[in-house]
Amino acid sequence: MLIGMSAIGCSFIYTIIISILYFLKKKTKNFETNIYNVLLILALVNMFIELHLCVNVLLKVDSYSLYNMFLNRLFLITIFNWVTVFTVYIFKIAFSEKEKIIKKFNSKKMKILFIIFIIFIAVCLFKIITLRIDQFNDGVYSYSYGPATDFIVIIYGMYFFSWFIALIFRTNKKRFIKYLPLFIFIIISGLALFLRQINPGILLNSLPFSFAVLLMYFTIENPDLKLVEEIKLSKDKAEQLNTDKSNFIFNITQEMKKRIILMKSNITETLASNDVDVIKSNLHKLQSIVDGSNKMINQTLNISEEDIIKIEKIDNKYNVKNLIKETTLAAKNKIKESIDFRVSVENNIPEYLFGDSIKIKQILTTIIENSIKYTKKGFIELRVSSVIKYEICRLIITLEDSGIGIDQKIINNIFSKREDNDYISRNLNLNSVNKIINLIGGTFNINSKLNRGTKITITIDQHIPEEDTKNDQMAEYIKDLTIPKILLVDEDLNNLERIKKMFKNQNIFIDTVIMGEQCLRKVRNGEKFNLIIIDYEMPKLNGLQVFNKLKTEGYDIPVIITTDSDDVNIKKKYKEIGIYDVIKKPIKKKDIENIITYLKEN
Template structure:
């Protein structure tokens, strides 16, 4: 029990004393008072024969009666226990006061005793409070009256009535005060109970809401997982046949086709590349929305990177009789730190849009330092003189699956994801895309990136060169693990063309047996196969062969797949459909590094 609970005049919490506290208080006061009375009983016992009243015996009787209080509390007879305590306490004070005389001031303990009714009873038990005060004040009046009679004061009627009326007035005042005090406590109780009920209700609602949110979170996670699995599956199912289409097209283009076939083959390749770009956009959009797309910070040749992008888009530009012009500020460093893949994706989207919406015009790419040559902020601009964008639509074009107008999609094609993905990618890189455009006069898309320059001496890195020597891969032995007959046919033709010696395994289990029986310079491992998948096969191979490089051939571009590939023990991955030259360069880096 805290000391501040005893300061009842300052009580703010109406439940300062619960039942347990009241029992402890009554037991403590009873035992304490009984001990004092017993102590004095020995003094009174010696004076008993000369005293008119046997105080020693009376004290022993009172001490025994006070001991009834803890017993009654133990029996859960709380009201009788408390009334017994107050009655015996009042009588004990009166007896001591009478015996010790007027000068002892023992009667002042009556006022200390007045706190007990407030501590031991509640507002609902107010009748017992008033009974307790009646007992206390009756004995107080009896004590004062006896002493006034003993001192011959009562002969003065005015003084006696004045004394008694003062005591009665104080009694009435205290009763009224305590009534109001307890009434206020009751209001506090009711207010506290109402607040507690309100808080309990809010807590239950919060718990219910938390449970609902948890279920909603679990449902959302389940939907998200299903969505990821669906996209991974669809990615694989779409890329697998597309790999065959692009692969065969590339083979036909490089196999001396007839002149009248070249145009058709280029159209087929262009269409397949567009389909692949669309699939990539949908997968990138999903990865960005799920917060699973990571931005790299690696050294790369910025100037060469942008030049390659310009060359890659030149064929499309020529088809629409457009020209692409590249302007690079001389202060731009050759090597910078950043994400070359995402930068290429952003610029390629902007350049492709410029070509798409411009006929017989010009697309200009400008790269320059922001605010002079002393900082690392590099500005990129892609400007065209095509159809332009209306002012009211310049915000709309950056929204998901939105184009300027419905007629734009019908006339020029596209899903409306390119600029949306561009904006999201730049936001991940702490930047944003801006546009200046006048309808009918062209558009200028621009953004700024912080790209720290890299000194070749401090951070050297290898730039993959286009190596023309076919002998670099000659007679290297490769195990191709693939179950799709179309993909096998495409891969076999490229492997033959690059003069590679190869074996074929149609599932992971077969691949494990072949690696045990033969020695290979490289394993090209498909991931999704019957009997045993590529992950399990790789893990089994790594138990007895930790050196042979394993390159995953996957139709999924999800980041989770790449992480799983690394965890399984593979050295890298190539996403299908692969670009022949890129795959060849990858094989050279592994099989014939310079």
């Protein structure tokens, strides 16, 4: 008996160590880890009870006492529960990949099987509790026997048979490592039963359980959580990149089709005409189309090359003022004498920032070169300011010129990724800028009037590597905390400006974005808003989809959806799912007053 106690004691100690290591380690929650949790706990309880029974024998506690009989029955119950759970685990790993077998059982059949299994467990437990247990104790050996222990042996035999079925039909090289605990368990269990038949005083009942949980600790599928998160992040980035590329290729293809149609039209007209002037005019048109197409193809190749770089966001510490200086000095060499190029950089911008300086330089270079290209005379003004809150510096880059301007339809096309024949070069360059800004988590707005000029506003959040915020900046931030914040989400820039003006002089901070993804990014980055007003008709993600994502991710921010519909049922339906209000477009003064009242009350 002392040999048995020593074996049980050693098994109990290393199972406790395994349990501590396992439960302290971060792990994924899945079927296998949940099963392993139960097996570990049952193995510990089983060994503890067996040790307790051995101690009772040494202390000469009456074998037929009520307490001792209770421990014996509890010991048999834990053995039955352990092998039952272990059997469930075996069949799960054996048939998890056999979808055809699983599909043969409809939900009704599965329910029947589950009920039969529950009845089987209930009957077995009833038998263990009610059948007689006898005790043998001659001062040297002590063990239990009788109908209850015989019943457990029969159950063991049934489970052994089912395991052999699983081994015969499902073992292969790929899954062998998963079956290793089963092989070891069968061998050790057989050895323990054999030794018990020779010498019942050798108590090795719990030894197979401890060995099985030890081996399962090293074979159970428990991927590292950090690795899983990195893989998921990489997958999301790859999917986003593929979507962007597909949209971009589609847009370029459509543009090339339009150009081919124009070329065919000119060629047909040229072939049908004998007028030299008409032929020359058509040839000039063809030359212009070919030059434009060639230029567009070159830009497409450049943007595709940029995409490869932009797969990864390369953050580094950089001197922001030097970066602006280098970019503007390079631009000055390309500016005509008839253009007044002005640069204004606020002094409160920290000397060093931490972020993707390469992409910021790309953005600055592209918007300045576009402005130079489409401004023949007048001015180009670059203004860079910042808003500092704790360790974040929000760069506000504004570029204003007196150039030819951009039609509102073209601006909408830039943000909706649809191309137009006019301004194709500028359109593609600004699409590229928009794409980069989306990747690094900024905002991009264009205000323009034809023949009067263009104003581009970009905001990008960068980290401050060292604490260099000034006391007056901190005081200003604390003051800002008391001001309500509203996030406006609408792809129509004119509509954003109109709503923003309606909130003027109301002591309310208004932030604007043009896409649902930008709204989600701001909230996920920790920006706080008292209210979100979002248009239902949005590209990619509509207003309702954005609300559902915010709700699913646990963000409890009141949302107002604006829509063209005045259907009362839609408004009622939206309010039932948690949307604060639904406003018919265009937003009126009364709607603004209601919003202001709500913000003051809350």
